Amino acid sequence: MLITAIIITICVLIEYTALLIFSEFTKLTYNTGAAFGIFRDMPALAFILSAAAFLALLAVCIFAKLKLWTRIGISIMAGGALSNMLERMFLGHVVDWIPFIFVKDLTFNLADVEIAVGAFIILWSFTLKD
DSSP states (O other): OHHHHHHHHHHHHHHHHHHHHHTTTSOOEEESSSGGGTTTTOHHHHHHHHHHHHHHHHHHHHHSOOOHHHHHHHHHHHHHHHHHHHHHHHHSSEEEOEEOTTSTTOEEOHHHHHHHHHHHHHHHHTTSOO
């Protein structure tokens, strides 16, 4: 459980530190919805889904018997979900600031990266022997 708390805390701190540093150098986009702008006109629903995702990931980390790397991946995803949830709670939107160079006008943030990296680590952990 301690490793989960540490990883989640680090993920949240990384997101907000990077946002403070890089917001001076990049265009900020304010997303009131979820991924790819879905639920754009329903910020309350986006917040509820974000909170549910975080709580579900946290519950898995607390109650499930997991391999170390699976636990690390889920914890990183939970940190990203918590970062996005906190932005929705305190700002009413998520601040996206990293441009996706292959798709015009698509941006994301480090919390989104954490969620993707966490998912990759989980998938990779399934290939490891016990």
